Amino acid sequence: MKAVVATGYGPPERLTVADMPIPRPGPGQIQVRIAAASINPMDVRLPAGEFRSAAELTFPHVLGNDFAGTVSEVGAGVEAYHVGDEVFGHAVPRALRAMVGAGRPSLTTGTLAEYAVFEADTPFIAHRPAALDVAEAAALPTVGLTVQALLATAAPQPGETVLVVGASGGVGTTLLPKLTGATVIATGRPPDAELLRAKGATEVIDYADDYPDQVDLAFNLVLPSDRLQRVGRALRPGGRLYTITFPQPDPRFLDRSDVRFELVLDVEGRFGGMREVADLTPTVGRRYPLAEGVRALTDFAGRHTLGKLVLTV
Structure with a gap:
């Protein structure tokens, strides 16, 4: 073969x-x-x-x-x-x-x-x-299992502001349609914007653009977990950041301890x-x-x- x-x-x-x-x-x-x-x-x-x-x-x-x-x-x-x-x-x-x-x-x-x-x-x-x-x-x-685990862990709510970093990949394009009722800011390249909006993004920003303030929930789908300082600064006090990348999250990576910062990885099929x-x-x-x-x-x-x-x- x-x-x-x-x-x-x-x-x-x-x-x-x-x-x-x-x-x-x-x-x-x-x-x-x-x-x-x-x-x-x-x-x-x-x-x-x-x-x-x-x-x-x-x-x-x-x-x-x-x-x-x-x-x-x-x-x-x-x-x-x-x-x-x-x-x-x-x-x-x-x-x-x-x-x-x-x-x-x-x-x-x-x-x-x-x-x-x-x-x-x-x-x-x-x-x-x-x-x-x-x-x-x-x-x-793989993307389905990842999205399922992210949704079950993060429990996004209607009315929240959600930042999706790396939205144009397999996980991001599968996750966006499930964030119904939220204000979704997705990072992507200009040619991706039309598709990302069709998938459910409220706004599409370039990777180099400034992130919004007072984000309730952020998903990191692409950057190493020790390079998320900009994402951390975008979160409101008590905000949540979920990543699917290594290294293992450490609050010191964000230089703040008032937000939740977790790795989502389901190798056991706990979420189905x-x-x-x-x-x-x-x-x-x-x-x-x-x-x-x-x-x-x-x-x-x-x-x-x-x-x-x-x-x-």
Whole structure:
């Protein structure tokens, strides 16, 4: 089968599309014929060696976390899925097993490929609803889980002023429509403004523009958590700032202790899995064939992207 492969640690330009053996499912696993897969930051950061101290990769390593496709084989003991079922979901490389939850981890052989194997007993994989097309289903899992956790943790209220930093990415374009009743200031580039307003932003400001004052709630979706001083200054006393980036938040990063500053990361599925996120609508910014997987990853790493980048297989 064809797959996007890392043959050693390095930047996206060193990746390749190569022939790999088709993985076979063991007991409790399913094999999926991948129809589409989306790109996430992990697909760049993992082969770059950022997690090497916690999880050493074995090469060649097939990349990819999110997918949509058709069950092509089931392992012994699997009853929830059958050959021909349309499924979608999220999984992490088996090399990262120690970094995921202790419950029912969702592990994969890599989704940027023609075939991948997954654990069947996990809330992070589900049957694909007919209303969700293949590309959207592949774009949704990671951003959907993230948005679901952000909404449950932050509990935005109608009438609040909400700042969304990095609104044009996959998470931001999925989050904006859920902030109904709020005054939403979204950061983005001028060409993104029309789409961001259509998604629910009240106002779109450039990344370099001054942030508004007296913000009730801020979501940081892109900047490192130790570079949020400007966001911190925009918050009213008692305001809330939720980030999905590392390092772990520290009040000293903001130079103020009168606001809530938290990392939102749900590796256990505490706020639900694929079934719960299926009603969210992701934005597919650009599609690439699998053969152009390396170009898609280099674009993701080096260019401003709108929504999610999806590989079609």
